[in-house]
Amino acid sequence: MRRLLTKVLLGMSLLCGGAFAAFIQSPIPPSTQQNFVRDTDGDGRMDQMEIRFLGNLTKEYVSSMLDSLTFEWIDSSGAAKHYTVAASKFQLNPANKRSLIVDLKSMQKGFRLLTALSTMEFSAAIYGSALLYLRDGSMYPVALRDAMAPAIMSAYLRNMRGKSNDSLTVLFSETVRTVPGCPALLEYKSAKDGKVRKLKTDEIRWNFWMNSAVFVLDKKASADALNFRDSLRLVNGCVEDTSGNAVSKVSQFSPLTGYSPFEVVVPSMAVDSASRHGAGAEGAGLPIFQLNFQPLPVESARDTAWGVYMDVLGEEFENALREILKMDEKTPVSLSKLKVRFDIRIYTNLGAYVVGTRADIAGNDERLGGKPTQLSLRWNFMDSHGRRVSTGVYIANVTALVEYDGKAVFRNGSDATASYVFGVVRR
Numbered sequence: 001m002r003r004l005l006t007k008v009l010l011g012m013s014l015l016c017g018g019a020f021a022a023f024i025q026s027p028i029p030p031s032t033q034q035n036f037v038r039d040t041d042g043d044g045r046m047d048q049m050e051i052r053f054l055g056n057l058t059k060e061y062v063s064s065m066l067d068s069l070t071f072e073w074i075d076s077s078g079a080a081k082h083y084t085v086a087a088s089k090f091q092l093n094p095a096n097k098r099s100l101i102v103d104l105k106s107m108q109k110g111f112r113l114l115t116a117l118s119t120m121e122f123s124a125a126i127y128g129s130a131l132l133y134l135r136d137g138s139m140y141p142v143a144l145r146d147a148m149a150p151a152i153m154s155a156y157l158r159n160m161r162g163k164s165n166d167s168l169t170v171l172f173s174e175t176v177r178t179v180p181g182c183p184a185l186l187e188y189k190s191a192k193d194g195k196v197r198k199l200k201t202d203e204i205r206w207n208f209w210m211n212s213a214v215f216v217l218d219k220k221a222s223a224d225a226l227n228f229r230d231s232l233r234l235v236n237g238c239v240e241d242t243s244g245n246a247v248s249k250v251s252q253f254s255p256l257t258g259y260s261p262f263e264v265v266v267p268s269m270a271v272d273s274a275s276r277h278g279a280g281a282e283g284a285g286l287p288i289f290q291l292n293f294q295p296l297p298v299e300s301a302r303d304t305a306w307g308v309y310m311d312v313l314g315e316e317f318e319n320a321l322r323e324i325l326k327m328d329e330k331t332p333v334s335l336s337k338l339k340v341r342f343d344i345r346i347y348t349n350l351g352a353y354v355v356g357t358r359a360d361i362a363g364n365d366e367r368l369g370g371k372p373t374q375l376s377l378r379w380n381f382m383d384s385h386g387r388r389v390s391t392g393v394y395i396a397n398v399t400a401l402v403e404y405d406g407k408a409v410f411r412n413g414s415d416a417t418a419s420y421v422f423g424v425v426r427r
Contacts, residue, residue, distance in 0.1 A: 027065060028055040030132055030140050034099075036147040037117070037128075041105075042250035044113040044151025044173050046073065049102040051132065051142060056097045062090055064135070069102060069142070071130035074112040078395045078419045079351050080127055083107065115148035116174035116241060149245045150176045150234065152254040156263055157228050165202060168215040168226065168256075174241050175210045182238035186215065189253050191229035198235070199226065209268075228256045262320060262410035263310065264400040266420045270306035272381040272388070273427050288382045289344070289357045296372040306422060307378030308342050308398055313363070314372030324409050333404075335370060338363025342377040343399040349392065349421075355384045381424060389424060396420045 031052040038048040051069070066087040075081040085102055093099040104111075117128035130142040153171045170186070178185060184198035200218035207213065217226060226232075231253035240246040296311060311317070318333045327333075340363070345356035359377050361368070368375075381388050398418055402410040412418045 027134055027138070028053045028057065028061070030054070030142050032143060033145070035130075035142050035144050037144050039115060039148040039151070040250070042149075042151070042248065042252045043108075044115055044148075044153070044252075045108045045111045046114065046148060047103075047105045047108040049104065049130070049144065050093065050099050050147075051102065051130075052096070052099040054098070057092060057100065059092065062087060062092070062100070066090065067133040067135045069130055069132050071144075072127040074114050074127055075110055076112055076419075078112060078421060081110075113151060113153050113173055115146075115151050115245075116243075117144060117146045146241070146243050147245060148241075149247045149251070150174055150239055150241050151251070152232060152234065155232050155254060155256050157226060157256050158263065166217040166226065168199075168217060168232075169212070170215065170232075171212045173211075176239050176241055177210065179238050179240060179246065182235060184235055185238050186232055187235050188226055188230045188232045191227060191231075199232075212268075226256075231255050262317075262402060264398070264412045264418075265309040266396070266398060267306055267422060268420075269423045269425070270381075271425050271427060286380050286382070288355055288380055288384070288386065289359075290378045290380065291359050291361070292374075292376045292378060293367045294374045294376070296374055298374045305378050306381070306424065307376050308344060308400060309374060309376045310340070310342075310400060312340055312373055312375050312402075313368060313370065317372070321404055321409060325404060325407065335363035335368075337405040339401075339403045340375060341399065341401040341403070343401075344377065344379070345397040346379065347395045347397070349395060351395075353384075354389060354394065355379070355382065381426070388426070391424055391426045393421065393423055396422065 031054060034052040036050045037046045038050065039046055040048050049069070049071075068084055068086050069090075070082065070084045072080045072082055085104070089103065091101040091103060093101050128144050128146075130144060132140045132142050134140075151173045153173050155171075156169045158167045158169070168186075184200070185204070186199040186201075187196055188199055189196050199215065201215045202218050203216040205214040205216070232255075233251050233253045234247040236249050236251065237246050296314065313335075321327070321333055321338075322329060322331070340361045341359070342361075343356075343358045346354040348354060357377070361375065364370070383389055396419070398412065398420055400410075400412040400418075401408060
């Protein structure tokens with residue numbers, strides 16, 4: 001009898017000291033405040049989550065108790081997408097026994113360049129939170145905090161060929177603020193010699209949201225002038241977001257994706273004033289899209305309308321064509337071989353189709369008159385049924401293409417279509 005009792009006690013001891021002990025232990029809840037999204041490689045895309053718990057973790061606990069983590073994030077098309085990561089992909093944090101690292105590097109190429117959990121552009125999207133599932137089916141909501149520094153979304157150089165100061169328009173991934181005492185906010189790597197230099201500016205013009213700025217470049221720095229083949233990045237420690245996340249040394253260089261005069265302008269905010277259309281007008285008699293031709297220079301308030309704007313023709317435009325196509329300077333540009341295309345598809349922030357159109361303009365179109373012109377395709381705030389849209393956030397997929405003799409000379413964005421997020425306010 002004594003031997004039997006000894007065996008039973010020994011068996012229970014073994015069970016309690018092994019996997020069974022892990023099975024019967026109580027769940028360790030995640031923290032409600034100390035969970036972070038990070039950008040560890042400095043490319044502007046979230047690639048890691050850190051989930052902290054209210055107790056120490058072990059490999060046995062993770063494998064026996066945790067099942068998966070699900071979350072919503074913005075994908076490259078601008079839509080909120082659902083993702084699931086199995087617990088087998090979780091890693092114990094060697095620097096903190098109470099936290100897990102969720103490595104998302106294999107997914108990050110599909111994420112939008114985004115370094116904030118809440119921005120004006122994505123105010124209606126559902127992201128910045130996650131759900132942690134246990135093996136017994138229970139789950140914990142996980143609030144995520146922003147630990148990502150700002151990044152450059154796009155940078156467009158306007159080269160005035162010595163006639164006046166060059167300018168650089170930079171769009172940031174979120175609202176930023178500058179750190180006092182920094183002599184320069186940007187630095188660039190020269191394509192000629194590979195050297196990294198601080199960008200000298202005469203003036204910086206910020207937009208209202210502090211997520212975009214025009215850097216008027218120092219005209220005296222002609223020997224080391226910024227070239228459209230160079231690459232650009234934010235200076236370490238000199239720019240931070242509203243949460244205090246400062247740019248680090250791992251920040252990556254971004255290419256200059258625009259080169260004047262091939263510059264596409266798409267407003268981020270538009271105002272639909274009822275007085276422009278008449279009382280009670282719901283689009284009666286108005287086209288949904290209007291193609292406009294305005295001689296340069298143009299002084300127009302683009303913040304009251306939404307559309308795609310591009311300056312075409314003229315000496316600088318033709319010189320850029322020759323440079324890209326490697327044409328001899330004496331070879332005349334034939335306007336009959338030139339074509340500009342605008343293709344617009346507008347969606348709600350939830351992905352519902354609103355309206356779209358395409359316009360092809362020949363270089364010898366009589367409305368251009370062979371002179372420098374601001375070409376624009378403007379939207380009159382109506383859907384495909386002619387009804388006025390409501391105030392809200394919208395997404396536009398836009399293709400702006402310049403072709404010469406059948407060859408693509410310029411295309412906005414790195415892909416066939418570029419996505420722009422903008423707001424509409426109706427008055």
